[in-house]
Amino acid sequence: MSAGQPVVPMRRIGLVGGMSWESSALYYRLLNQAVQRELGGHHNAVSIMVTLDFQVLVDAAGRGDWNEVAGHVGGAANQLERAGADFMLLTANTAHQVFDALPGYTRLPALHIGAPTARALKSAGHARVGIVGTRHVTESSFYADWMSRHAGIEVVPPEAADRQWLDAVIFDELARGRVHAESRTALLAMLDRMRLAGLDAVIVACTELPLLLAAEGPAPALPCFDTVALHVAMAVDVALGRAHIACGEDAS
Secondary structure: OOOOOOOOOOOOEEEEEOOOHHHHHHHHHHHHHHHHHHHOOOOOOOEEEEEOOHHHHHHHHHOOOHHHHHHHHHHHHHHHHHHOOOEEEEOOOHHHHHHHHHHHOOOOOEOOOHHHHHHHHHHOOOOEEEEEOOHHHHOOOHHHHHHHHHHOOEEEOOOHHHHHHHHHHHHHOHHHOOOOHHHHHHHHHHHHHHHHOOOOOEEEOOOOHHHHHOOOOOOOOOOEEEHHHHHHHHHHHHHOOOOOOOOOOOOO
8 A cells, every 4th residue: 555545535433522531532543543554644534523521421421311411422423414424433432321322313324332342352252251441331231232132242240349449440530631550450450350250351341441451560361352442443444445334233
């Protein structure tokens, strides 16, 4: 491939951001880096981002008002459609709790974060895995149900005390840009407990947690499947015409 010459016109990626802004910045950086590696020259991803106020979403989710969350996320999706995006991503795992509501707000195709994650897990031969993320991800069934329905993968959450601790680290530290060595040590201990419980991999289902895992220190006890990196990689394939988003896409 000659530098600076895209093989196909890039499709415009729509991003619903602000969940948190740290994770939005991560998505933006990774998408542009990936396209630049692929196409060379001064290429970057062609994208549009609508950024929501994270506090409003946190408050609504805290009340259990997922209809309100869906309204904000769906409204942003509609803005992306009107702005000319060709497909879209939700830049947060937790936001996928309202993924099925998106067709009520937009006709824009959306790439579910579970699709590339399930494909990677199945390719590696994993059928029973752990999951780490916010309590909305680990204590509700939407993520595990999606994985079971589309890929036949069993997803096992951490113990209750670990779920509570992890949620606090995500919201009080990582979402504010703070990465503490002691939190990384505690996370690695949690992953080791998952290994001892018979799990053979873990889904890192939080856009901020890779910031903690990437920090300097010992390697995790289990293979970690970074949903952000996998989501971005498939989004780039879609943008460059190498993959397509199908309704009800599974990981087979």
